[in-house]
Amino acid sequence: MLELKDVCFTIRKDGEDANLVDKVSIQIPKGHFMAIVGPSGCGKTTLLKTIAGLNPESDGALIWDGRDLSKEGDFSPSEIGYVPQFSIAYDPLTVDESVEAATRLRVKTKNNAELDQRIDRVLEETGLAPIADRPVKVLSGGQKRRLGLAMELVSDPKLLLCDEVTSGLDPRSEREIVRLLHDLSRKDGRIVLSVTHSLAHLELYDSILVLHEGRVAYHGPPDQLTHYFSVKDTEEVYPRLAGQPSDRWQSSWEKHRVSYYKMLERNREKSVASGALSLPPAKVEGEEVKDEVATKMPGLVSQFGTLLSRRWRIFFRDRGQVLLQLAIMICFPLLVILFSDKAKDPIRKYSDTRQSDMQEEVQEHQNVRMDQVKVGSAVSGIIMFQVVLLALMGSNNSAREIAGERLIYEKEKFGGLRPSAYLASKVAFLSCLVIAQSLWMAFFVNTFGQFRGDFVQHAGFLLLVNGAMTAICLAISSLMRTAEQASLLSIYLVGFQLPLSGAVLALPESVETYTRPFISSYWAWSGSVEGLQTQVHDAVKAVIDTTLSSRDACLYTLAAHIGVALFASWLGTRRHQWD
């Protein structure tokens, strides 16, 4: 039994408290199918989210199976299924792959046979078996809703909440989905609550909850709806509601509540007696349910593996993304070597013997200086060019990685996905890109214009700057509200790397002191320059006004950038960002 006792959800609006859900008190027995209806903006979705725990109730109590949810802990993830208004499947995957991933993320199965059995059962139940191999992107609206349901049913939830799963469907598909939801509530005592705009097919529901301005105006059998509101047709209910304030409807409903609940009970007894409704045999103690469910959740490593293999699959299915990555990996190093010629030139040395005349000595100094300027500028420029291109690749790698799929992630987190498993899968996936991009850049450029110094040190710093920018943009992606915001901020961040690095123009000291610690490209550039042969190093120093930092300082600072960015990403992934 799900019971709501005077449940409120309050927000601050214009300096005052406003109840979006106002003292809702209802009882929903096991094996019940209820529609939540009401005019647009009356609080249907808000009530559903309050029941789900996505909106913490401001007042009142939610009782589930005798358990007070606000005092004794929320629903466990597999007890509850929530089908939101948005699609929770990835377009490039097939129906079967989507359901499989949902199962692996939510249910701990003993072996592959049990996993397959569970997937097949859910596909059969939702009528998706014949189209199991079809990609999500080609599904019709109705099929997508079925898929959303299938992905929730994998954990056998005892409470299924559906938000507008029939909106936008043609009448036939709408009826099929309502019929499916009805059937899902007939087995194992599952409660199905469905928010809907539509007043069609009401006869398929056990009860109708009519909300008006967040308050209950009616909760009773569908066939009593028109009688209660004294209208001829259900279509007249909403205009009738607008005829008096919601508090009047609420107090009027409270007077009739007992008699309508008796009617609901009688209908239920009839359904059980006729065999149309089958209920679980015995009442299970709250604690036992909790333990049993807790052991069913897959572990962190298992969730990590599922997410990582799904990420790679999505990556390879998206040809555009693969081609873009390849194009970037090939073209960026090519761009660098176009400018690498001057960096290969020798630098003349001062002769050991003193020149016989002054003119020759001045000439020698000029020659050495000219060589230093030419080679020093070229070497410094090429290192910075590589660094900036890898910073750009870093931002391209991760700016949309989390923000672009935030709603799906939030939904999966609600279903029991651990933020740490999610973040670890992102780090593992992105690390592969970072390693491939950085090492390829280092080796390719080195092949056509050998790095004049410690190549391993140079390659290490390229790897670190790409890693740092990827991690920073991942943090941005996890903290921003939209993918567009995250992309824009990441691009600005890369844009500022070159001017603020000091490699091209020295910054005023007052600015440099504050900006330098945060500019990854400076530390990667400086660290690489420190690894150059002495003569080339001196040539670079001769052409720059910016001070260089030691190799270790560069190494630790870039490692700190990565560490802090990953911590921020972790905070971002833990944050609740459903809307």
Ligand SMILES: Nc1ncnc2c1ncn2[C@@H]1O[C@H](COP(=O)(O)OP(=O)(O)OP(=O)(O)O)[C@@H](O)[C@H]1O
């Ligand atoms: N977190 C929030 N902060 C402020 N206002 C909110 C919040 N959540 C919902 N609202 C407002 O509360 C009202 C009820 O919203 P809700 O989405 O629950 O309505 P609804 O009945 O589901 O509407 P519809 O049928 O159009 O989807 C709306 O006016 C909405 O703008």
